[in-house]
Amino acid sequence: MPEFRSSSALALPAEAVWAFHAHSGAFQRLMPGWQTLEVRSWRGTLRDARLEFVIRQGPARLTWIAQHDASGFVEGEQFVDVMERGPASAWRHTHRVTPTAGIGSATGTSNAGACELDDHIVYRLPLYPLGQWLGGWKFEADLRRMFLFRHARTAHDAARHARFAGQRRLHIVLTGSNGTIGAALLAYLVNAGHRVDRLVRAQPRATGDGTGLLPGREVRWDPVASGPDAALIAAIDGCDAVIHLGAAGIAARRWTDTYKRELVESRVRSTALLAQAIARCKRAPEVFMVASGTNIYRPAALGDVIPREEDAPVGDGFLARLALDWEGAAAPAHPRTRVVNLRLGVVLSAKGGFLKAVAGVLPAGASRFGDGRAVVPWVHVDDVLGAVEHVLHTPGLRGAVNIAAPSVESNAAMLGAINVTRRSVVNVPVSAGLLRLMAGEMSEAVLASQPVSVAKLVGSGFVFAVPTVAAAAAIELGDARGLAAHRERMLSWRA
Numbered sequence: 001m002p003e004f005r006s007s008s009a010l011a012l013p014a015e016a017v018w019a020f021h022a023h024s025g026a027f028q029r030l031m032p033g034w035q036t037l038e039v040r041s042w043r044g045t046l047r048d049a050r051l052e053f054v055i056r057q058g059p060a061r062l063t064w065i066a067q068h069d070a071s072g073f074v075e076g077e078q079f080v081d082v083m084e085r086g087p088a089s090a091w092r093h094t095h096r097v098t099p100t101a102g103i104g105s106a107t108g109t110s111n112a113g114a115c116e117l118d119d120h121i122v123y124r125l126p127l128y129p130l131g132q133w134l135g136g137w138k139f140e141a142d143l144r145r146m147f148l149f150r151h152a153r154t155a156h157d158a159a160r161h162a163r164f165a166g167q168r169r170l171h172i173v174l175t176g177s178n179g180t181i182g183a184a185l186l187a188y189l190v191n192a193g194h195r196v197d198r199l200v201r202a203q204p205r206a207t208g209d210g211t212g213l214l215p216g217r218e219v220r221w222d223p224v225a226s227g228p229d230a231a232l233i234a235a236i237d238g239c240d241a242v243i244h245l246g247a248a249g250i251a252a253r254r255w256t257d258t259y260k261r262e263l264v265e266s267r268v269r270s271t272a273l274l275a276q277a278i279a280r281c282k283r284a285p286e287v288f289m290v291a292s293g294t295n296i297y298r299p300a301a302l303g304d305v306i307p308r309e310e311d312a313p314v315g316d317g318f319l320a321r322l323a324l325d326w327e328g329a330a331a332p333a334h335p336r337t338r339v340v341n342l343r344l345g346v347v348l349s350a351k352g353g354f355l356k357a358v359a360g361v362l363p364a365g366a367s368r369f370g371d372g373r374a375v376v377p378w379v380h381v382d383d384v385l386g387a388v389e390h391v392l393h394t395p396g397l398r399g400a401v402n403i404a405a406p407s408v409e410s411n412a413a414m415l416g417a418i419n420v421t422r423r424s425v426v427n428v429p430v431s432a433g434l435l436r437l438m439a440g441e442m443s444e445a446v447l448a449s450q451p452v453s454v455a456k457l458v459g460s461g462f463v464f465a466v467p468t469v470a471a472a473a474a475i476e477l478g479d480a481r482g483l484a485a486h487r488e489r490m491l492s493w494r495a
Contacts, residue, residue: 028214177198
């Protein structure tokens with residue numbers, strides 16, 4: 001039968017790479033952004049797990065049922081999954097982690113600081129050998145970019161988690177776990193070994209995430225209630241951290257007066273509610289993280305690329321006032337806990353937000369917004385997750401913290417890099433007037449120039465993993481060449 005193999009030499013101990021795969025959350029973290037994945041169920045352990053999920057690619061829906069083969073399991077070294085149902089007529093996938101001599105070592109002796117990650121697949125396509133002849137090249141090309149992504153993501157997450165492996169695991173309460181950032185953060189933190197409970201507006205599911213894949217419980221709450229009830233206080237009391245990401249989407253709808261009130265209430269009232277609950281806890285959490293935005297700052301003049309630090313003047317537009325009130329609503333928690341306002345730039349993820357909108361709503365490709373000179377403070381979603389983990393374990397960080405990539409990019413440069421990755425043939429400039437006509441007041445979020453400084457975050461020891469928009473776009477949109485470069489960078493990267 002045909003075989004496929006992907007191997008990478010990681011500058012990480014085998015124990016750290018094995019731990020990444022063994023902990024819950026790994027499966028979601030290894031699914032790329034260019035695929036839409038729905039996990040239906042997970043039962044068992046890495047030795048004998050049975051997993052059912054659905055992958056959507058465009059109009060196609062592929063159901064995949066995998067059974068881990070206990071006979072091929074070697075603790076700390078190897079596990080095997082066999083496809084019972086899926087796109088191939090046969091599939092056996094062996095994952096192996098092997099300690100190796102250290103990178104650059106001349107002794108040839110084993111070094112616990114390095115390992116090889118190897119994925120070996122033996123498969124057969126339907127209607128073999130005709131199916132292999134017709135579609136084998138496409139199937140293996142998809143596998144190749146999939147495993148470029150997976151090995152890079154494994155190296156990234158394992159390196160980030162290893163940095164804090166010696167610190168105690170935390171009990172975290174998270175809001176917004178169904179959002180673009182929140183869903184990724186949930187899997188990431190669970191994979192790091194933390195217990196993550198979720199505050200949800202819908203009826204809580206008895207098994208946490210409903211699949212058995214992500215442990216932790218769900219607690220129902222009303223984010224616009226007039227005050228905290230006993231259930232909310234009990235959910236928070238005694239936990240180590242509260243991370244508040246839940247809010248109505250800035251770009252989800254046109255900014256009517258009604259929706260602007262919803263934007264305010266979903267942020268300001270919910271934050272005040274959590275802060276009041278923290279103030280009433282017998283044992284308050286050590287840290288309260290609240291999402292905010294870099295659009296809090298007064299916009300810079302076009303051509304001004306001097307980064308704004310956290311104490312820069314605040315703007316007077318709707319988004320700036322919203323962010324200011326949002327951050328201020330956390331005040332009741334200040335005497336009891338460390339409060340950190342995560343001033344996020346434009347988060348690049350194929351699951352939602354700017355990148356999904358550009359790729360989906362503007363298929364022809366936009367070459368610029370306005371004259372293209374406005375600076376966009378962007379950040380890849382992996383660096384957001386890493387920054388949250390860093391803040392959790394860095395007691396000296398408090399107050400406002402800018403989270404945006406260190407590189408300063410105009411919207412024209414940013415869109416250009418995305419369009420190259422998408423191989424857009426026709427790229428159309430979108431004038432400021434047209435943007436205002438299409439988006440109304442919301443266009444201020446796109447046209448404002450916001451260069452920001454991340455000196456505070458970097459000075460506390462944080463290291464960014466995704467340095468360019470081109471790299472971010474390749475990771476999220478599945479560009480094989482960009483993924484290969486990213487994997488090579490991650491193999492020796494240190495958090």
